[in-house]
Amino acid sequence: MIAARRLDKISRLMGSRATPSAFLKAFNKESLLWIESLNPKVRLLGNDDGDAVRFSTYHYSSNCNHSPTNKVLRNLPAHVKIVEVGPRDGLQNEKEIVPTSTKVQLIKMLVSSGLTVVEATSFVSPKWVPQLADAKDVMDAIQNIQGARFPVLIPNLKGFEAAVSAGAKEVAIFASASESFSKSNINCSIEDSLARFRDVVSAAREISLPVRGYVSCVVGCPVEGIVPPSKVAYVAKQLFDMGCSEISLGDTIGVGTPGTIIPMLENVMNVVPIDNLAVHFHDTYGQALSNILTSLQMGISTVDSSVSGLGGCPYAKGASGNVATEDVVYMLNGLGIETNVDLEKLLLAGDFICKHLRRPPSSKTAVALSSKKANSKL
């Protein structure tokens, strides 16, 4: 019935030689209403003018779940927590210093989009990461923001203490599954770094501060090549045993595919409970979303990403790095997975920082949706 009415309207418009944008204008609201009538769980996003079609909300989750042959999506988590790393992992590679006020505004906009964990900054020495030298000021400015957690990266006990005195309520540490990467990146062996972090975690536990542990190079290392899953499991287990509440597994150079992700995750899941694991994929080879999907199929329910794909790959200049939060949210929406994130507001946050950095977003979803919005206004 609804389809017939819509087709009527279409033929009337066709008869009047309406332009494509007229089609868009005419059918947006109606399409949205039609979808709503099919699936009450759908959240319909739209502007006040309703001109831009938001396909990301067109998901068939109810149909999916009822299908008996739909084994590939059967065990997906109902809810995924997104850990937004844009303000830290994303911005830290930017050459031009981003003003503190811009960083703070970005963080505020990310929080208002519904993201519940936003990695705010890093207390690594400004000598190595000048972009984040204003860590203390950023922490000052976000003290009163409610509704989200703001972990900060720290390299050692000294950094931890600085973070805590600046008001941090959660910290993150990072070890590598590759010995050579550990040495070249943080100037010490894996074992030495773990010893360093045991001190940090000890100190954190004394004041009941949660610690997140990152493992880098979980698939490949720019020096060593492929990294065995057993190594990754070893480091992950060490971090978990010392007291990290969550272990984020990072494909630092983005070389992973589902074929390598699965054995890596299996090994780690043997020694760390799945609820304490997160995945942090880089999109350098365009593989991040399929790796995330695979991880979800294996039961992972925490995903790291970066608004607008901020943060390139320092090992392949010009290549992309972090996976874009918008693209992740688009996919999760389509899978019917709850994220609490409002894609529309997230797009605004991405737009804000990209305007400041004077370049287009590295998120295909953001590019596609902003282009459609621009076209519909013609």
Added chain:
Amino acid sequence: MSSLEEPLGFDKLPSMSTIDRIQRFSAGACRPTVDDMGMGNCWIEGRGCSTSNSCDIFSSEDYEEYKGEAFPWRRHVRDASEGEAFNRRPKSLSKNRMKFGHVCKSRNLPDQHYSSKCTERGIRGITNKFLNGIPKFVKIVEVGPRDGLQNEKNIVPTSVKVELIRRLVSSGLPVVEATSFVSPKWVPQLADAKDVMKAVCDIEDARLPVLTPNVKGFEAAVAAGAKEVAIFASASESFSKSNINCSIEESLARYRAVCLAAKEHSVPVRGYVSCVVGCPVEGAIPPSKVAYVAKELYDMGCFEISLGDTIGVGTPGAVIPMLEAVMAVVPAEKLAVHFHDTYGQSLPNILISLQMGISTVDSSVAGLGGCPYAKGASGNVATEDVVYMLNGLGVKTNVDLAKLMLAGEFISNHLGRQSGSKTAVALCRVTADASKIR
């Protein structure tokens, strides 16, 4: 998670050729078994074998090192003081890359060889659950020269198109959509269809289908030497009307005539269905409509039906019910998926399709072909990215990634812009920077 203390600069990396990079990173999927050593010629030929994936990463010494050892990296810790360990691998890479084939006898996942014994049992169990249904071989239908180029504003010279086709064929792609016999009034870029067909008529290593809109186009195609054609219908009524100026039913009637004529000439016909998930006008498209059109095309004689997410809005949540509906009326082995990467979703969609048993994937070298419905947005998924993922899954494609990248580089250079393939950009950038060190 980039460098936090002292950034790892390129001066610290051993310099590597693109081939080394591809070997090292293109996939971790396949390890040479001891039996496979000595089949390196297979790889160099680039044909008849699996892709040039990173089976070559480890030399026999490395393999021996890791076999059965739970924490092999500890040896590196001990060796570190000798200062040699971390340089050994790159040297062995270049020394041994000629030695090893990458014929993967099975889809053994990369690190099964490296995991400790206690996890090996667990691995096969869980791994199989997700990868069991994935085909061992995927046919890639390369649509760059047609679907990719047809949207280019600047006319690409015939010679460049022909050279692109030749390079694509030499990379091992079994099917390359060469051109289209749609009226030059609508697609001026492909007005040279006849000349292109003439220039590629000697190519035997690949099939070269061409698009035809009707019987007249079909006859022109056959006269020009085409041995395979493709037709296209839409699952969306409004898109059918605005794109090809007639209703779905009218287009199907048109195509029945083409299929009849094709049968008389023993010319295989491929059927495309567009807007299988969403339509720029109507919005979401019901899977039943897609199934209807797919079945009509199949019943009229198409040997393969390619399901196209024309505006790239699909996610696995929408692709699955669509595929289920179509697979209920057309056998899976007759289906292909043609995803657009406009929202970055094509690789997960392809992965899901493989898990559901689809074994033919359309893609476009360097991601040629933007989205005409969202200006500036991307369109076709890049063949390099697809091959990278398939390599990683241990799926054979017959495609040599290095040669494919050369084809992509060739056309991107001509078009004067960066490749739309992230794999190509990543591998080229690393090479470019590595070469500057010298």
